[in-house]
Amino acid sequence: MSSITLALDALDAAVELVGAADIEELAAPERFAPIERLEGAVRRLVAVSHAQTARLERYEGCPPISIVLADVLRISRAAAKRRLRDAEQLTPRTTLTGEPLPALLPNTATAWEAGHLNGEHVRVIQKFFRELPEHVGPVEVEKAEHTLAAHAQTLRPDQLEKVADRLATHLNPDGKFSEEDRARKRGFQWCGGQRPDGMSVGKLIATPELRAMLDAWLAKFATPQPDDLRSHSQRQHDALAELVRGRLGDPKLGQHNGLPVTMIVTTTLQELQAGAGHAVTAGGTLIPITDLIRMATPWSNYLAVFDGVTGQSLWLGRSKRLASADQRIMLLAKYRGCTAPGCTVNGYNSQVHHATKDWKHGGTTDIDDLTLACKCDNLLIENDGWTTRQLADGQTHWTPPPDVPLRGGVNDYHHPERLLPKDDEKD
Numbered sequence: 017m018s019s020i021t022l023a024l025d026a027l028d029a030a031v032e033l034v035g036a037a038d039i040e041e042l043a044a045p046e047r048f049a050p051i052e053r054l055e056g057a058v059r060r061l062v063a064v065s066h067a068q069t070a071r072l073e074r075y076e077g078c079p080p081i082s083i084v085l086a087d088v089l090r091i092s093r094a095a096a097k098r099r100l101r102d103a104e105q106l107t108p109r110t111t112l113t114g115e116p117l118p119a120l121l122p123n124t125a126t127a128w129e130a131g132h133l134n135g136e137h138v139r140v141i142q143k144f145f146r147e148l149p150e151h152v153g154p155v156e157v158e159k160a161e162h163t164l165a166a167h168a169q170t171l172r173p174d175q176l177e178k179v180a181d182r183l184a185t186h187l188n189p190d191g192k193f194s195e196e197d198r199a200r201k202r203g204f205q206w207c208g209g210q211r212p213d214g215m216s217v218g219k220l221i222a223t224p225e226l227r228a229m230l231d232a233w234l235a236k237f238a239t240p241q242p243d244d245l246r247s248h249s250q251r252q253h254d255a256l257a258e259l260v261r262g263r264l265g266d267p268k269l270g271q272h273n274g275l276p277v278t279m280i281v282t283t284t285l286q287e288l289q290a291g292a293g294h295a296v297t298a299g300g301t302l303i304p305i306t307d308l309i310r311m312a313t314p315w316s317n318y319l320a321v322f323d324g325v326t327g328q329s330l331w332l333g334r335s336k337r338l339a340s341a342d343q344r345i346m347l348l349a350k351y352r353g354c355t356a357p358g359c360t361v362n363g364y365n366s367q368v369h370h371a372t373k374d375w376k377h378g379g380t381t382d383i384d385d386l387t388l389a390c391k392c393d394n395l396l397i398e399n400d401g402w403t404t405r406q407l408a409d410g411q412t413h414w415t416p417p418p419d420v421p422l423r424g425g426v427n428d429y430h431h432p433e434r435l436l437p438k439d440d441e442k443d
Contacts, residue, residue: 020068027061046162056131063106063129070103077401079392087358087422102138120143123165124141138175141165145178149197152187160187197276198223208303264437273367275344279318280363282349295319297347298363300430344368347388352389352430354356355404357422360429361390369394371404371412388410 034054039047046400072081086096106125109117127133137291141164148157160183167179199279202369207217222230237255240247246254263269269277280298287293287305294302303311308319355369369389385406389397392413396402401417407426428434 024353029040055134058131059134060129060131062135063131066103067107067129070107077421078418079396079400079420079422083392084166084422085418087436093360102135105142106138121161121165123162124168127165127169130167134173136178137168140173140180141168144184147201148184149188149193151194153190156187175203175225183323197240202226208246214302214304216301220331272364273344275341280345282345282352283319284323296352298352300353300362343386344346347386350410351412353427354393354430355427356389356396356414357425357427358429359390359393359427361392363388366390367394369404371406384410 025333039050041420042050067084073087074081082093082100084092085091085099089096091099105120106128108119111117121141123299124133124138128138144160145157145165148160163183164176164180166404168176171179201221202223204218204220207219210216234252234255237258238251240246244251265276265278267276271277280296281295281297281303283293283305288309289296291305291309293305295305295308296302331420345401347368350367351363353359353363354366366388369387370385370387371387387404387406389404390400395403399405403415405413405415407413409425413424413426416422
């Protein structure tokens with residue numbers, strides 16, 4: 017039996033002992049001491065876990081380590097990537113010749129391993145260095161890391177954040193940032209999925225150039241009109257919608273994955289007839305049918321309607337190497353995104369994949385043998401020994417190589433309706 021297995025068995029036994037212990041044997045004021053020790057033990061275990069995670073290696077047939085780690089531990093892929101990033105910064109390294117190197121954040125790593133920091137402390141320190149201008153010299157950077165690691169052992173994360181802000185101002189008193197500094201911070205992302213009412217919240221960190229351009233656009237198209245009851249923010253929202261609406265479908269934009277750069281929306285005949293329910297875009301966004309009907313614009317040429325009972329799709333037979341636009345639209349209607357188990361990549365960012373036999377091996381470009389796969393999962397099939405096949409119900413089943421610790425199957429992420437009990441399964 018390996019040493020790691022023996023150690024984990026002992027850990028399991030110790031956890032059982034701690035769980036069975038009665039903290040109420042202690043007087044009320046004394047109960048905080050064991051809770052503090054437990055917290056330190058949990059933090060040390062997290063540090064040990066990260067150190068062991070840093071030693072994971074990719075092998076033949078294995079997808080990126082972050083994907084395997086997410087599925088094995090049943091954590092999000094974002095959390096898995098964060099753990100790997102933490103491991104890179106908080107564990108000792110070695111050179112290509114095997115010589116030892118300290119962690120990228122050495123003082124933080126020492127306090128982390130001792131159980132004096134938790135993840136929130138680490139995030140504050142990481143954010144400090146991520147936003148620090150590049151003109152700050154290495155000596156100041158080293159002193160700052162030592163200072164923050166020391167304060168993190170006595171302060172709460174919210175208190176540490178104030179210290180970090182003060183230190184950042186001290187190191188960059190004139191607020192000097194280069195174009196490269198600003199470029200590192202720019203970005204836009206949706207903050208979570210759609211709300212129950214269908215609305216979405218996004219976060220934009222704009223460069224001076226983008227803000228200047230938006231200011232000019234909004235000055236014209238977000239100006240109040242006579243009898244305009246919209247708020248300032250509502251007018252700006254509508255002006256941005258007008259900006260994007262005017263560009264979508266423009267032939268000058270070219271194509272994306274074989275289709276015009278425009279909205280591709282799918283729905284069922286039954287929902288259209290009822291005037292209720294939701295259509296789904298290739299990006300996974302839900303659009304109420306009432307809104308879909310109101311949005312009678314040129315992009316409706318890319319509205320795919322299929323039978324909600326039979327799921328009947330087009331049959332175009334063997335064609336050319338790349339699936340036709342009609343086939344792609346029906347694949348988006350059918351699968352909505354990558355079909356690999358657990359993958360969240362939407363249809364816009366997925367590629368057409370031959371589920372049974374690839375074209376170069378004699379496969380056909382028939383609609384019933386086509387499916388969707390993101391670029392990453394497509395490579396698993398081409399290079400790493402994964403296989404796919406179409407099931408009788410039209411779903412795509414993925415099978416990993418024998419030595420990969422991942423479960424195969426189908427992907428229900430883009431079809432949450434499958435997760436609901438059927439009528440004959442309800443009480």
